[in-house]
Amino acid sequence: xxxxxxxxxxxxxxxxxxxxxxxxxxxxxxxxxxxxxxxxxxxxxxxxxxxxxxxxxxxxxxxxxxxxxxxxxxxxxxxxxxxxxxxxxxxxxxxxxxxxxxxxxxxxxxxxxxxxxxxxxxxxxxxxxxxxxxxxxxxxxxxxxxxxxxxxxxxxxxxxxxxxxxxxxxxxxxxxxxxxxxxxxxxxxxxxxxxxxxxxxxxxxxxxxxxxxxxxxxxxxxxxxxxxxxxxxxxxxxxxxxxxxxxxxxxx
Numbered sequence: 419x420x421x422x423x424x425x426x427x428x429x430x431x432x433x434x435x436x437x438x439x440x441x442x443x444x445x446x447x448x449x450x451x452x453x454x455x456x457x458x459x460x461x462x463x464x465x466x467x468x469x470x471x472x473x474x475x476x477x478x479x480x481x482x483x484x485x486x487x488x489x490x491x492x493x494x495x496x497x498x499x500x501x502x503x504x505x506x507x508x509x510x511x512x513x514x515x516x517x518x519x520x521x522x523x524x525x526x527x528x529x530x531x532x533x534x535x536x537x538x539x540x541x542x543x544x545x546x547x548x549x550x551x552x553x554x555x556x557x558x559x560x561x562x563x564x565x566x567x568x569x570x571x572x573x574x575x576x577x578x579x580x581x582x583x584x585x586x587x588x589x590x591x592x593x594x595x596x597x598x599x600x601x602x603x604x605x606x607x608x609x610x611x612x613x614x615x616x617x618x619x620x621x622x623x624x625x626x627x628x629x630x631x632x633x634x635x636x637x638x639x640x641x642x643x644x645x646x647x648x649x650x651x652x653x654x655x656x657x658x659x660x661x662x663x664x665x666x667x668x669x670x
Contacts (some may be wrong), residue, residue: 508535
């Protein structure tokens with residue numbers, strides 16, 4: 419507790435000291451994503467080199483740079499560091515969303531994640547089959563058993579918007595919302611779809627921490643950083659000039 423409180427104080431102090439130098443130079447992202455493994459990844463996720471200590475150091479370095487903000491943790495439900503990192507981010511006053519799949523998401527695991535500070539869950543499935551329904555029920559059960567405030571969204575892979583039948587089933591399970599989760603790669607083998615005007619906004623919407631310690635925003639573009647504050651000028655320029663439009667929820 420004393421360590422976490424010390425980290426909070428140091429992070430706030432560092433942010434106040436850096437505000438003048440950050441203004442107009444490095445935009446403060448509204449969210450940080452922590453990709454712990456290759457779950458629901460684009461296919462080019464690097465092998466993990468960070469252990470729990472390394473991840474905590476990355477989070478602290480990020481907070482010292484940009485301050486506490488909402489965090490999304492992307493991992494399989496049984497990832498060994500997931501619950502500890504949910505707790506760590508929660509203790510640093512970062513509203514925490516977990517993006518995961520149904521495998522391993524038992525009643526006990528759902529309750530553990532909620533107890534550690536999970537505020538929302540994006541349950542990613544291919545279809546609302548028996549396994550997905552069991553995981554959804556586990557999350558809703560955890561919300562009721564703990565009398566907690568937990569938002570649960572079902573993300574169904576595929577381009578099509580969910581039909582009325584699926585929406586009705588989702589409501590009957592007690593979930594808050596169902597949304598389509600388009601694939602990372604389009605029919606032409608390239609990320610997303612061809613862009614028709616405007617520019618990709620992902621660089622201004624999030625910072626993405628990768629499992630090998632790199633700091634980025636888009637998993638498809640080069641120019642990632644390895645330290646804080648991150649120098650992402652080339653990376654942002656590549657994103658700005660990208661001719662593809664990714665609709666994956668992670669880039670929203």
